[in-house]
Amino acid sequence: MMQRALFSRSALLAQQAAAALDSPLVGRSASVLQRMDHRSVSSVTIPPPACMLRPLEVPMRYLFGPGPSNVPPRVLASGSRPIIGHLHPEMYEIMNDIKKGIQYAFQTENNMTISMSGSGHAAMECAVFNVVEPGESVLVAVNGIWGERVAEIAERMGANVHTMVKAPGGYYTKEEIEQAIEKHKPVLFFLTHGESSAGLCHPVDGIGDICRKHNCLFLVDTVASLGAAPIFMDKQKIDILYTGSQKALNAPPGTAPISFNDRACYKMFNRKTKPISYLFDMTHLSNYWGCDGNTVRAYHHTGPVSGFFALRESLAILAEKGLEESWRKHKEVSAYLYKGLEDLGLKLFIPDRDLRLPSVTTIAIPEGYDWREMLGYIMKHHQMEMTGGLGPSIGMVMRIGLMGYNCEKTNADKALHALADALKNCKKSKA
Numbered sequence: 527m528m529q530r531a532l533f534s535r536s537a538l539l540a541q542q543a544a545a546a547l548d549s550p551l552v553g554r555s556a557s558v559l560q561r562m563d564h565r566s567v568s569s570v571t572i573p574p575p576a577c578m579l580r581p582l583e584v585p586m587r588y589l590f591g592p593g594p595s596n597v598p599p600r601v602l603a604s605g606s607r608p609i610i611g612h613l614h615p616e617m618y619e620i621m622n623d624i625k626k627g628i629q630y631a632f633q634t635e636n637n638m639t640i641s642m643s644g645s646g647h648a649a650m651e652c653a654v655f656n657v658v659e660p661g662e663s664v665l666v667a668v669n670g671i672w673g674e675r676v677a678e679i680a681e682r683m684g685a686n687v688h689t690m691v692k693a694p695g696g697y698y699t700k701e702e703i704e705q706a707i708e709k710h711k712p713v714l715f716f717l718t719h720g721e722s723s724a725g726l727c728h729p730v731d732g733i734g735d736i737c738r739k740h741n742c743l744f745l746v747d748t749v750a751s752l753g754a755a756p757i758f759m760d761k762q763k764i765d766i767l768y769t770g771s772q773k774a775l776n777a778p779p780g781t782a783p784i785s786f787n788d789r790a791c792y793k794m795f796n797r798k799t800k801p802i803s804y805l806f807d808m809t810h811l812s813n814y815w816g817c818d819g820n821t822v823r824a825y826h827h828t829g830p831v832s833g834f835f836a837l838r839e840s841l842a843i844l845a846e847k848g849l850e851e852s853w854r855k856h857k858e859v860s861a862y863l864y865k866g867l868e869d870l871g872l873k874l875f876i877p878d879r880d881l882r883l884p885s886v887t888t889i890a891i892p893e894g895y896d897w898r899e900m901l902g903y904i905m906k907h908h909q910m911e912m913t914g915g916l917g918p919s920i921g922m923v924m925r926i927g928l929m930g931y932n933c934e935k936t937n938a939d940k941a942l943h944a945l946a947d948a949l950k951n952c953k954k955s956k957a
């Protein structure tokens with residue numbers, strides 16, 4: 527109201543100014559104008575957009591898709607703490623806490639453990655840009671969108687990219703991986719642990735040994751699985767591991783933990799060329815995060831201060847709860863969800879229960895239904911996000927994510943109720 531009143535006053539003043547300019551007293555127009563609201567003499571030609579004069583509106587939604595997930599009050603509250611300088615000692619302390627929290631979540635003792643100022647993609651690019659030089663061979667396991675994405679990132683920076691491709695939901699045996707590594711002799715092998723586009727949790731055991739045997743680095747994406755399914759960076763001989771903040775960690779999107787072991791550090795700090803990205807160059811980031819042994823941390827970029835507060839709190843919640851309890855809970859709630867989905871007559875997309883990703887469940891699109899219509903109905907009538915497939919799984923699946931804070935049987939009930947309602951009310955396109 528107040529804004530509208532101000533604005534119409536401003537329009538009135540503008541009319542008065544125009545009238546003054548037309549009058550015989552035009553010589554005095556400058557002083558007349560000076561006495562008027564400064565907006566009527568503004569030098570800007572583009573007015574403030576009406577949308578910016580309205581208050582911010584954010585609806586309450588059940589985020590039961592593959593992320594972002596709803597955020598617990600403690601994490602939300604951390605984002606409203608006062609901003610401090612990104613190079614203040616208190617901030618370094620918070621970053622040190624984050625580093626320890628990531629080491630716990632990843633089960634690693636790696637010193638080179640940081641968070642990217644950016645989403646999961648920033649960590650993907652950081653990993654590839656730092657350990658691969660143009661012309662070097664990279665092998666990527668593709669079984670959904672994330673392998674496709676990493677292959678493209680590596681291709682863009684000039685790597686010699688080889689892919690092993692399976693349909694969404696497919697997975698690779700150790701023999702297949704070793705054969706491909708022997709053939710392509712990559713410096714880096716990429717695998718997605720939690721393929722959120724297909725709902726698959728890929729086995730990891732033994733692959734690190736194969737990579738070591740062939741002098742290749744093992745890079746694993748746990749954006750959709752960290753905190754929901756067991757991963758042991760050191761024990762499983764993973765050389766580079768990354769995740770995102772907005773899934774089972776339940777922080778807002780925009781930060782992405784990543785860790786490099788000594789093998790990865792050796793490769794990235796003995797390269798002949800500089801990484802193509804300045805922002806993601808680990809020589810700078812390792813100093814910014816106090817990982818390079820230097821007592822002075824120099825300015826490199828301004829980190830997302832509030833985002834780091836939230837990440838710290840989300841890692842603290844995971845530490846308090848305990849990884850094993852978090853894994854157990856995701857398993858229990860996902861099993862409950864599977865049963866409810868089957869009771870509704872829905873078919874789970876990943877037939878082997880041991881290969882299902884506990885954080886993101888995929889169901890085959892029910893015969894005769896339009897998945898977009900169902901998802902639209904659920905959003906409209908239940909204020910609930912579920913999603914369709916992504917990349918190669920589009921048109922194959924619908925995805926339900928119950929991660930971290932959202933991972934509760936009561937939420938599974940809500941999701942099942944919404945699905946049952948959609949099944950009843952969404953017109954069948956085929957008989």
Ligand code: PMP
Pocket residue numbers: 592593645646647648672718720721722723747748749750770779780
């Ligand atoms: N990897 C996986 C497995 C993901 O699920 C996602 C996000 N859906 C990403 C990478 C990319 O993360 P972001 O959207 O945060 O960049």
